[in-house]
Amino acid sequence: MSLSWNEFPFIALPAALCWLAAGLLACRRAQSPRSRYVVDALAIIGITLFAAFIIAFWNALSRPPLRTMGETRLWYALFMILAGYVIYRRWNYPWLLLLSAIVATAFTAINLLKPEIHSIALMPALQSFFFIPHVIIYIIAYALFGVATLAAGALLVQRRKSSDDHGLFDFIDNLVYIGFGFLVLGLLLGAIWAKDAWGHYWSWDPKETLAFITGAAYLVYIHLRHQGRKDKLAIWTLLGGFLLLLLCWFGTALFPGSSLHLYS
Secondary structure (H helix, E strand, C coil): CCCCHHHHHHHHHHHHHHHHHHHHHHCCCCCCHHHHHHHHHHHHHHHHHHHHHHHHHHHHHCCCCCCCHHHHHHHHHHHHHHHHHHHHHHHCCHHHHHHHHHHHHHHHHHHHHCCCCCCCCCCHHHCCCCHHHHHHHHHHHHHHHHHHHHHHHHHHHCCCCCCCHHHHHHHHHHHHHHHHHHHHHHHHHHHHHHHHHHCCCCCCCHHHHHHHHHHHHHHHHHHHHHCCCCCHHHHHHHHHHHHHHHHHHHHHHHCCCCCCCCCC
């Protein structure tokens, strides 16, 4: 089955409604076993619809939809809601399911409001084995960091410390550790790919420089937490790391003509 960008609204809107409904229902104070089943059904239906569109769109393009910003936003929305749902099922954080659904819906809405032209052709540098794993691994890391940022924001807006803070900090740490592992793996694959495509592992172009700074920011957070810091400095470091991540992801266009990573 093949689907073009023209069919995207007919898939994206029902999927996003399912995500939001699942998040809202999960956050109800009194939950019956039946309502939990409904949450599961809504989340799974929404995730499946969105994933099916990505696969069908991939088939229509005859290439992985990972080249343009809009295409990477598709994957981010999918991984964001998937992470939120897995966390809800495993650690019972319904508010994170709702926040993840809101973020995934926001990224989907950007794609709806800002349609793109999706060329089938891939430039030679992207015709590499490393293209798909490099980009997907990075977006998984971005999604995990995104959920960690939402949880850190919840800690920041709390007026008083609660007994749940320690558990939530540990939960955030685990997300950051896993996300950082994916980030480093993506970085290594990118370096190998760069050597194959351009003849050198690292060129310090704006994208690579921002990637290095972003990784360093998350290392600072990890260092603070290993020192036992559970204060606002640790939280703000994590939030700052995510802002750098967004700049690394979307800010390449701010440096026209100076980055090797402009493929659109």
